[in-house]
Amino acid sequence: MSHATTLRCRKCGREYPLKPLNLCDFCLSPLEVNYDYKAMAAAVSRDKLAAGPPGMYRYRELLPIESDPVDIGTGFTPLTKADNLGRELGLDNLYVKNDGLNPTFSFKDRVVSVAATKAVEFGFNAIACASTGNLAASVAAHAARANLKAYVFVPADVEAGKLVGAAVYNPVLLTVDGSYDDVNRLCRQLTDKFKWGFININLRPYYAEGSKTLGYEVAEQLGWRAPDCIVAPAASGLLFTRIWKGLEELAMLGLIDSVDTHMFVTQAAGSSPIVNAFNAGSMHVNPVIPETIVKSIAIGNPADGYYALRVARQTGGGGCSVTDEEALAGVRLLAQTEGIFAEAAGGVVIGSLKKLAAAGSIKRDQLTVAFITGAGPRTQEILTDIVRPLAVKPTVASVEELLNVSA
Numbered sequence: 001m002s003h004a005t006t007l008r009c010r011k012c013g014r015e016y017p018l019k020p021l022n023l024c025d026f027c028l029s030p031l032e033v034n035y036d037y038k039a040m041a042a043a044v045s046r047d048k049l050a051a052g053p054p055g056m057y058r059y060r061e062l063l064p065i066e067s068d069p070v071d072i073g074t075g076f077t078p079l080t081k082a083d084n085l086g087r088e089l090g091l092d093n094l095y096v097k098n099d100g101l102n103p104t105f106s107f108k109d110r111v112v113s114v115a116a117t118k119a120v121e122f123g124f125n126a127i128a129c130a131s132t133g134n135l136a137a138s139v140a141a142h143a144a145r146a147n148l149k150a151y152v153f154v155p156a157d158v159e160a161g162k163l164v165g166a167a168v169y170n171p172v173l174l175t176v177d178g179s180y181d182d183v184n185r186l187c188r189q190l191t192d193k194f195k196w197g198f199i200n201i202n203l204r205p206y207y208a209e210g211s212k213t214l215g216y217e218v219a220e221q222l223g224w225r226a227p228d229c230i231v232a233p234a235a236s237g238l239l240f241t242r243i244w245k246g247l248e249e250l251a252m253l254g255l256i257d258s259v260d261t262h263m264f265v266t267q268a269a270g271s272s273p274i275v276n277a278f279n280a281g282s283m284h285v286n287p288v289i290p291e292t293i294v295k296s297i298a299i300g301n302p303a304d305g306y307y308a309l310r311v312a313r314q315t316g317g318g319g320c321s322v323t324d325e326e327a328l329a330g331v332r333l334l335a336q337t338e339g340i341f342a343e344a345a346g347g348v349v350i351g352s353l354k355k356l357a358a359a360g361s362i363k364r365d366q367l368t369v370a371f372i373t374g375a376g377p378r379t380q381e382i383l384t385d386i387v388r389p390l391a392v393k394p395t396v397a398s399v400e401e402l403l404n405v406s407a
Contacts, residue, residue, distance in 0.1 A: 003040040004064035007031040007205055010307070018064070020122050020202040030303070031205045033064045041253045046224055049216075049255075056110055056213040062249065063114055064209055070116040070146045074109040075213055077101045079221040079369070084337040085350075089357045093367045095227070097218055098340055100375030104141050104165065106134035106296075106343075107239065107373040111210035112199055116142040118206040119197035126151060129199040130187040132180050132235070132296050133162030134374050139199050140169035151196060153183050159295060161378035179290060181301050211239045215246020218369055219256050226251070226259045228366035229317070231353050233345045233373055234265045234274050235297035237308030243371070244311045263317035264361070265308055266352035268294035268327060268344075274305045278312055278319030285309060293324045293382055294344040296374055318361055322351035328383065330354070331376060341376035 006015040011029035021031055043061045052058025056075030077099050086094035102109040112135065119127050126149035129139045136152035143150035150171035154163070155178060167173050176183045188201055197203050219226055226247045234240045244263055250256045267275045270292030277285045285305035290298035302308070312319055322330065330350030335341050342350070349370050356362045376383075392398040399405075 002064050002066050003036045003043070003061065004033050005036050006034045008034040020118075020124075020197060022202050022204045030307075033205050033209055035064075037249075037252055044253060044255070046220075046255055049220065056113065056210070056217075059213055059216050062212070062216065064206055065114060065117045065121070067117060067121050069113060070120060070142050071113055072103045072109065072141055072145050074102050074113050076217055079218060080338060080340070082338050082370070085334060088333065088337055089354055090364055091353075091357055091362065091366075091368055092364050093228075095218075095222075095367070095369045096334070096338060096340060097214065097369055097371050098342075099214065099371065099373050100340075100342060100346070104134070104137040105375035105378060106138065107211065107214065107371075108135045108138040109141075110213050111135075111207045112138040112142045114210035115197070115199045115203040115207035116146055116148070118203055119148065119199075120146055122197065124195065124197035125149060126194075126196045127199055127203075128152065128187065128190070128194075128196040130154075130180065130184040130201070131166075132298060133158045133165070133378070134296055135200065136166040136171070136173070137162065137169070140166045140171035140173075143171060144169045153187055155180055155183055155295075157295075159379045159381065161380065165378050180299050181287075208238050208242055211242035212246035212249065214239075214371065215243045216250060218243075219247060219250050222367070224250075224256050226256055226261045227369045228260070229262045229264065229362050229368040230371065231264045231266060231349055231356065231362075231368065232371040233297050233349050234267055234305075234308050235299045235302065235345075237265070237274055237302045237304035237306075239373065240265050240308045241304055241311050244315070261315060262362075262366075263311050263315040264352070264356060265312045265317070265319045266348050267297060267319075267321045268292040268348050269321040269323050270294070271298040271300060272319075272321040273300065274302060274308050274312075275319035275321040277305070277309050283309060283313075294327055294348055295379075296343060296345045297348065318356065320352035320355055322348055322355065326351040331383065332386065334372070335376075340372060342372045343374040343376050343379050344382060345374055346372040346376070
């Protein structure tokens, strides 16, 4: 059973029923799921969670769903001790959480699984989303699993690989002439016209809760403890805040010690409104027009930017941005040290981690987790310049001559 009780406004605290709602009628601030934590604490323990299924629904008691989940096999992705990368960066206790190994190759499967389950519970016969690519694929896949219609809206300039990654599940795929912010604005208008469950709009409070499972998993995989530092990317900022919320909930439930994790938010320099605000010492996130190849996190007006900024400040963390060139270098560095091929957003994380370590913001001995939220093969075109094969004839002599080696 779910221990969710109401939706609650993050700003004014007004409560609403557990319906497909997103914003407070009074102050227009985001709603989030409120729980009966006393009942939840009585229902969970380390042993019970560890005995659960090898995926995100080992934490089902901590999520706001009542029915069997719409699950395509998401979660409990590897947490890798990154010794090679750590040596490069001067970090002795570095881990990489590789969420690009989810079924549709990004962390979006976590949030969509929860939101799609709620869509079924609310009686929607179609789900929809505004997306920069990864969410579109996940929504389409979960719709196929749940036998729902899917409508996915993406910017017209989204990477070709991500279009294929969504289209294979046979959704209604619509490309929009504009940025992600234009796409999102359109979808908000469509919620008033169509009785669809918009995964990241009218189902957003439930969608958000799926990201908490990243915090849960990392703590469990570390032997039930919170990291000293977390480095994660931000688009809307929601993922960043929910990783923190997951850790805080585990502490509240007595499953880990109190959390003293420094949260570092990372963005591409061409779309970094949250980091800009952090560096300016402001709590106001000014929208920007994205200009970056890192399209999966290119949101110029982040809905949860203020809350991500607040988490970074309150935890003694920070903000860091990198250029597109530094992001691509980060993709290559992670691949060539740890064998993990991340999308460009992962390069932003690794490039930022390099800067943070060099500046001493993250200390050598601190247990640090870098979050890779999407896999690289869908956006291979951004790295075509690295392909420089050596041409040889089909003879041993040709290889020896070219490489100047002999047996």
